[in-house]
Amino acid sequence: MKRHLTVEDLARDGRFVRVNMEDRMNDPRNVGGPGAYGRDAAEQAGEGGRAGRVGLGRMVPDAPNAPDAARSLMHGIFVGEIQALEGAGRTCYDFDLGDGADQVPYALKLDMARQCWDEARHCEISVKLTEWMGTEIGEFTESPFLFQAACNPDALLRLAGVNRALEGLAIDVFNTMRDFGDKAGDPVLEFCEDWMLADEVTHVKMGSDWMRKLTVNDPERRARALEFQSVVDKLFSLGGGRSDDEDSPIRLARRFRQMAGFTDSEIDEIAEVSRQARNEAEDRVAARRAAMAAAAGSSPPAS
């Protein structure tokens, strides 16, 4: 078996529909897109949302599209769990043991094997949850972004991109979904998210610990890893949907991130990246609306 796969090598059965990240982000059903799930009626009518803000809002159970929003997010979590499993598995296999940049310590492989088991359970949990929520496998698309980050030839960069950035995001998402389950009166969802959240904190902490251990005498490698992490963080800032705000779609889970080895300034930086992305997203929405209004004004009246 060869080492170092690409996303094209990922094996899936016939139900899965793969799309690239751009297509997924442009899917109007996604959070942040026009007519996105989970917005309240005012937002969907384009008249400004909660707190008078046009744009992104928290997923709330009484929003008209909340069930679909939750199902879409859950399916996204499910395929993310599969890729997390695959990525951790590849890190067990792709490297020789050693201290070189293209090698990994034995204990790191043991951590990755442990993560394999955890992610396999998360797949089991999330596939049952998707069924519980009335979704079929393949009803929503799969973007292989997580596995892409797990293809980096430097194992430390894999940990920075996957464990620190994307699983850090998973902490925020699971925390948000757990609260959603609580508010929606869905104890099964709340229970499952709480358990997965516990494991993700461990995975993020693995990333933080290995970042420290592997770069103790190698500041350049550390800088490269942090840069990669920040690129991934920026890429997945979800159009600014992640912040400290009570009503943001994905709330930054500060306490759990601290448990997982993030410093306060690192969490502040993620919030800042997200704030910038939010401003950009709101500018885009405003521009789109202006263009639609202009187009409507110039079109001939319907007969």
Added chain:
Amino acid sequence: MPDPKKPRPPFSPWDRRELPGSFTVEETARRVGNYKWVEMRLFEALGGWVATVPELDVKMRLGTHCYKHAWHSELWHKRLPELREMNPDRLTLPPNDAMVEFMEALTAPEGEDKTLEKLVGVYRVLIPHKIAAYTYHLNNTSTITDAPTIRSLNFALGDEFEDWRDGEMLIQSMIENDEDVRRAADRQAELESIMVRAGGITGPGSIGTEEVPNTVEANA
């Protein structure tokens, strides 16, 4: 209330453990080093295969089993220094070249149409040989002096039996016609032949037969 000063035998009447065992400290360390080598190659391969199998249930099982073998390797890694400060890295070795060849052949299938070959190699050849070698060790080591190895063997064997059953049932569920039967049998024969030359996961004597077993070539 029983008299706390009343003398009792050092071994309770139901405790039948005995001192003699078949293995010296050095031989135990050699076997344990072989075990660690095999468990490592196995958990790495299972982890690597996860991305290459399209069947969702197999994917999740391989991910689960990957960790169990990693944990076994860690049990053996920790046992080695206890055997007279044996260096774990120096002793983490295959028993011979044939065992290296076996693991290379085992891990060779890669494509998404090769799940059956992957599963047969692990669950119909390697794991049965691990169960055999672990059982031989368990039944022949000193139940008093080597209790820590016995404890680890029991942990590992518990997992091996469970995983063997999981894997065998996956295989049975994937064999649908005569062609599949042949594929599974051919794959098993191919790997079993190499394992015979290796003499088992710790080399000749893995299950107590001291002589090097006849090779397939010698029998032909």
